[in-house]
Amino acid sequence: MLITCPYCGPRDVSEYSYQGDGNRTRPDPASTDQEAWNAYVYDRLNPRGEHHEIWQHSGGCRAHLKVTRNTLTHVISSVGFARDAGHRKSDGHRKTGAEA
Amino acid sequence: MAEYSVFSLLRNAFSGNRDWKPAWRKPDPKPSYDVIVIGGGGHGLSTAYYLAKEHGITNVAVLEKGYLGSGNVGRNTTAVRSNYLLPENIHLYEHSMKMWENLSHDLNYNVMFSQRGVLNLAHTPAQLDDYARRGNAIIHSGADSVLMTPAEIEWLMPGIDASGSARFPIIGGLMQWRAGTARHDAVAWGYARGADRRGVDILENCEVTGFIKDGDRVVGVTTTRGEIRANKVAVAVAGSTGHVMNMAGIDKLPIESHVLQAFVSESLKPFLDTVVTFGMGHFYVGQSDKGGLIYGGDLDGYNSYAQRGNLPIVEEVNSEMLALFPSLARVRVLRSWGGVCDMSMDGSPIITTGPLPGMYLNCGWCYGGFKATPASGWCFAYTIAKDEPHPINAPFTLDRFHRGAIIDDKGQGSTPRLH
Numbered sequence: 001m002l003i004t005c006p007y008c009g010p011r012d013v014s015e016y017s018y019q020g021d022g023n024r025t026r027p028d029p030a031s032t033d034q035e036a037w038n039a040y041v042y043d044r045l046n047p048r049g050e051h052h053e054i055w056q057h058s059g060g061c062r063a064h065l066k067v068t069r070n071t072l073t074h075v076i077s078s079v080g081f082a083r084d085a086g087h088r089k090s091d092g093h094r095k096t097g098a099e100a
Numbered sequence: 101m102a103e104y105s106v107f108s109l110l111r112n113a114f115s116g117n118r119d120w121k122p123a124w125r126k127p128d129p130k131p132s133y134d135v136i137v138i139g140g141g142g143h144g145l146s147t148a149y150y151l152a153k154e155h156g157i158t159n160v161a162v163l164e165k166g167y168l169g170s171g172n173v174g175r176n177t178t179a180v181r182s183n184y185l186l187p188e189n190i191h192l193y194e195h196s197m198k199m200w201e202n203l204s205h206d207l208n209y210n211v212m213f214s215q216r217g218v219l220n221l222a223h224t225p226a227q228l229d230d231y232a233r234r235g236n237a238i239i240h241s242g243a244d245s246v247l248m249t250p251a252e253i254e255w256l257m258p259g260i261d262a263s264g265s266a267r268f269p270i271i272g273g274l275m276q277w278r279a280g281t282a283r284h285d286a287v288a289w290g291y292a293r294g295a296d297r298r299g300v301d302i303l304e305n306c307e308v309t310g311f312i313k314d315g316d317r318v319v320g321v322t323t324t325r326g327e328i329r330a331n332k333v334a335v336a337v338a339g340s341t342g343h344v345m346n347m348a349g350i351d352k353l354p355i356e357s358h359v360l361q362a363f364v365s366e367s368l369k370p371f372l373d374t375v376v377t378f379g380m381g382h383f384y385v386g387q388s389d390k391g392g393l394i395y396g397g398d399l400d401g402y403n404s405y406a407q408r409g410n411l412p413i414v415e416e417v418n419s420e421m422l423a424l425f426p427s428l429a430r431v432r433v434l435r436s437w438g439g440v441c442d443m444s445m446d447g448s449p450i451i452t453t454g455p456l457p458g459m460y461l462n463c464g465w466c467y468g469g470f471k472a473t474p475a476s477g478w479c480f481a482y483t484i485a486k487d488e489p490h491p492i493n494a495p496f497t498l499d500r501f502h503r504g505a506i507i508d509d510k511g512q513g514s515t516p517r518l519h
Contacts, residue, residue: 018517021403042354042445042514048346
């Protein structure tokens, strides 16, 4: 399986680390809604077909990528930077480039 | 009823083996049943068998989308063991172990259950301490377990690299002697035959395409062989759980489907008479009666419904085998294949009523479902018949994740690919 990194081009899957399901949204860290946290930690869509997921190019540029891959055929239909798709560990504590 | 015995074997040998009857019928679907079991794998077939045998419910259909034994029951590495740490798991798997010990007699079908032992190797003092703790927990819960020294291990398996110069020297191991292997296909065939003899309809090439609901209640299924109604619909579809439950309107579950690969080498002379696992990676190997080494390792590591894997794991698994058995370097791999595993968020299964009225769910077996086949079906049949769980499967609910009552044997957390 090849994943085409936006920086590095097509690379073997062994260069990447799977970071899991990209459909989940982490609740606000200040949230005390137990059900929302339970759902975030435990519940998965697990589709047979197109799946949004996060991969890290850990053996390359180390960028986190949002990949759309078919779980039945392994065909990858799109790859982009996870940050462009709004995937941050904590949106509440995001720093802009200038602040960082 | 064609019982298998030495007499029937002789009689059929003298008549040229032309008079054997098929082990199960190929009936057409009836319009309705008391219970439908979706999934004609090991767990679905054993569920139907125990529904008929233990609870007298014989108006049952088992729906299989392909041919019988085409899923994980025919794809696993055949190990059977009950060496778990947590009491909930030990009780379930030890119940299963006791059923395995009498299964061939019970089914009148030789499942070739061989209690040849399963040995977990330790390579660091911390790991050996951890095994000692686990062994004590196992003994405390009524199963068997014993620590072995490197000398005993070297005596037991002469082919293993027990030298101090190995990349990961072996400093001991945890053995369960009552563990072993069983012929996986025979388990499916034996349960199918046993269920069929008690009146269960096994419907092959009958794929479920949707659920029929009356309000919230599930009252039947639509299939590629027509509509079938039932009072109770049980789901035991392993890796396809997400896909099938989605058709019932359940879009999220604490399950991810991942692919696990397995391998068979060319046939060798007797080389390894136990099952052994590597402690510095994820690798397990046993030798079949035919001589092939049956082995496997880690999941491919990403969500997959494809019954095939990728090459990096092939390389990793084979390199781990060579770390333990350098003498196998020139042995050729005969076959490799993949099976889809329903990885749960705590590594433990789910056997429960619901989540919808009229529905029953059995899933989340990760890649350890084969060893549980008898107990899984036995507990699931009880749950279906009585509409409440047996004490053995009462902890294995679907809502345990949201209640904080997870059963995480490995202490891994909610990253299913690592269980």
